Amino acid sequence: MFQAPDYTETVSVRLSEVLADIGVDERIVLKRRRTLLLIESMENSALQLQDNKLTSYFLGSQSEGTTTLGLESDTDCLVCQNDFKIVQDWSDWQPGVLNLLMIQDDTVSPGYCLLQRLRDHAPLPYNDAPIGHFFQDKTGRILLSNTIMSETLTAAADYLTGGVNSGPVYTTFGQPGVTETDFVAAFPCKTWPLQARPWLNQQGAGQRPSDDMKKFCSNTGxxxxGVGSKGSENEELEWRISTSLAERCLMFNLNITQIRCYVLMKMILKSYIKPHYKGTISSFMCKTVLFKLIANTQSSFWREKNLHVCLSFCLFVLYTSTLNENCPHSIIPGNNLMAGHIAYESKPHILEILQNIINSEGTALLGIECDDLGERLRLKFNNLSLFKTIDIVSGHLLRQTAWMIVGSIKVYLCYISNSSYKVDIQILLKYIFKLITISNHCQGLEKTACSLLAPCFCTTLGSVLASLNIQQYNGISAEALYWISLGVNTDVASSKLKLASMFYCIGDYHRTEIVLRDIEGRYDQNIVEPVCQCYDFESQAQKRGFNAISDNNNEAAVQYATASCIIFLLCEINCIPTELQYELFRSTDEDIAFRDFYDCWMDRGVMDSLPYLYFLQYKTYSYLGRLDEKQIAFSNLIRTTEQEPNLGHRETALNILGQCMEQEDRPTDALRYYFLSLNLRQKQCCQIPYM
Incomplete structure (x- = not known):
């Protein structure tokens, strides 16, 4: 069964080719990792703008690059609350903070601990009356209950809105076609857990983990x-120890054959196990099995021509683990991941499924519908193939990056209350200089994250200053133009359209027309994708040109392949055409009463870039007396509003179009577009995706 004859090598090579076609190759794996780590850096840079004491880590399959479009893997985000100091040794106690001692003894399950409160001014046990989420156990220790983590997630809901809180996990439901994000709250411990220290001294036949990897892992802490061991009498007082950053390090050091083996195991689970026995064998168990095999086999075993044999070995170990109902955690082996997960009546059926797959000599793979793997493999053996999905994967990743940029900016613009120009300008300057400070003290993706976020705030600051200038003397200062110039290339259109709006509002139609002509020349509608993060709407498949650009470039492509919606604050009112100013005052008291923090865009003037471009052209050419070009712009506005599939604010474009119809003396058409606008907004949900 575990020999590698010629046919097995052929199966392995063809299988590797099929997996490469759907995006499981070195380049796309690295691209996935870069994207998620960049998003992680943007999230943490943005959190610092409000001096938030949270740190986010994006973990799991998406950040590891061990997924496909068909697997639809969730994005796992660990939200780390930095208020408490977790110590494992009395000598690590620190004055001035709330210290919690991690207790790992016989009273808790392996892989879990208790958190005992220590005194604030001395490294001694806290023995006053417990308050809040602290409780006293039978021995008199004051312990922190894990129920506090539900409140931590609730408190962080400003950043996680649009989801469902389920105990220690908060799930957001992103835009259709985008996987869910599961947020888990945690406390950090700077030191490596006692229960995992034996792992640092182990090394199998495969020389894994290496000394460098173990050193890195131990330094991550x-x-x-906030999850207790199921069935424990102290379930609400126990805390699960997570070595997720160490596990991410181990995953980042896998070769492509090992990654493909893991992806295939997850596809087998999705196709054969989960539809009938959900909640029994998890992908994390498959990962644990993979780690075990890698540690105990020579590195030469894990090569492309041996993929099918590698998979068979993994499935055999998984079968044995299921048979014994014992799957030891790879770093804390005392923690049996399978304990209590496999029901007695399900076990023989799961074993039979695994045995049949192992004995099928690869034919079971032909039944996998995920990513059309079976059909692709069948065609590959006949020297045929389906289209590759690598560029589609790249398109998803670039759009995800663009969503994170736009979403982060939108969130922090919500903190601007429009109390006064002075206050709003100070807030924007604070954001910009904080990002510059962060950038000066970091490198790599953290610096890149700041460089993507800061220019967007510069654009808004320039527009706010211009609005103040127009109010004061109907002109635009050099300072305003300087700030907006720093952000003019954030994407294809939105920042430049703000510049055009500034010129339009002071009646400088010639400069307005020049800027608009430049935008139109850059806006290739076969490539550029609209980007909106104001609310949850059903976005359609990306354009082929966008996917192609995404596949050949990294995050810098957001500058010439995306166009975000334009967000005007109330303090930018003098830079907004009259027709769009009405959007600033559309909310009623009843509407406001049912809103949350993220609905603040309803008090903004917001419109998609492309229809706004054509609207400004229509108005500008009207003032310039260039009637033919005015009619072309008008026709383009109608076509875009009605046909562009990915408009986030179609209702606004319809409203603007209705006003243009009035100006064209077409009241019947104007009324029709107004009704379309009203009915469209009533049908749409106002939940906000996280990213």
Whole structure:
């Protein structure tokens, strides 16, 4: 069964080719990792703008690059609350903070701990009456209950809105076609857990983990997550020890054959196990099995021509683990991941499924519908193939990056209350200089994250200053033009359209027309994708040109392949055409009463870039007396509003179009577009995706 004859090598090579076609190759794996780590850096840079004491880590398959479009893997985000100091040794106690001692003894399950409160001014046990989420156990220790983590997630809901809180996990439901994000709250511990220290001294036949990997892992410390061991009498007082950053390090050091083996195991679970026995065998168990095999086999075993044999070995170990109902955690082996997960009546059926797959000599793979793997493999053996999806994967990743940029900016613009020009300008300057400070003290993706966020705030600051200038003397200062110039290339259109709006509002139609002509020349509608993060709407498949650009470039492509919606604050009112100013005052008291923090865009003037471009052209050419070009712009506005599939604010474009119809003396058409606008907004949900 585990020999590698010619046919097995052929199966392995063809299988590797099929997996490469759907995006499981070195380049796309690295691209996935870069995207998620960049998003992680943007998230953490943005959190610092409000001096938030949270740190986010994006973990799991998406950040590891061990997924496909068909697997639809969730994005796992660990939200780390930095208020408490978790210590494992009395000598690590620190004055002036709330210290919690991690207790790992016989009273808790392996892989779990208790958190005992220590005194604030001395490294001694806290023994006053417990308050809040602290409780006293039978021995008199004051312990922190894990129920506090539900409140931590609730408190962080400003950043996680649009989801469902389920105990220690908060799930957001992103735009259709985008996977869910599961947020888990945790506390950080700077030191490596005692229960995992034997792992640092182990090394199998495969020389894994290497000394460098173990050194890195031990320096990452660990987290404690508010989940107790099921069935424990102290379930609400126990905390699960998480070594997720160490596990991410181990995953980042896998070769492509090992990654493909893991992806295939997950596809087998999705196709054969989960539809009938959900909640039994998890992808994390498959990962644990993979780690075990890698540690105990020579590195030469894990090569492309041996993929099918590698998979068979993994499935055999998974079968044995299921048979014994014992799957030891790879770093904390005392923690049996399978304990309590496999029901007695399900076990023989799961074993039979695994045995049949192992004995099928690869034919079971032909039944996998995920990513059309079976059909692709069948065609590959006949020297045929389906289209590759690598560029589609790249398109998803670039759009995800653009969503994160736009979403982060939108969130922090919500903190601007429009109390006064002075206050709003100070807030924007604070954001910009904080990002510059962060950038000056970091490198790599953290610096890139700041460089993507800061220019967007510069654009808004320039527009706010211009609005103040127009109010004061109907002109635009050099300072305003300087700030907006720093952000003019954030994407294809939105920042430049703000510049055009500034010129339009002071009646400088010639400069307005020049800027608009430049935008139109850059806006290739076969490539550029609209980007909106104001609310949850059903976005359509990306354009082929966008996917192609995404595949050949990294995050810098957002500058010439995306166009975000334009967000005007109330303090930018003098830079907004009259027709769009009405959007600033559309909310009623009843509407406001049912809103949350993220609905603040309803008090903004917001419109998609492309229809706004044609609207400004229509108005500008009207003032310039260039009637033919005015009619072309008008026709383009109608076509875009009615046909562009990915408009986030179609209702606004319809409203603007209705006003243009009035100006064209077409009241019947104007009324029709107004009704369309009203009915469209009533049908749409106002939940906000996280990213």
């Amino acid at each position: 660990c987290f404690v997550v």
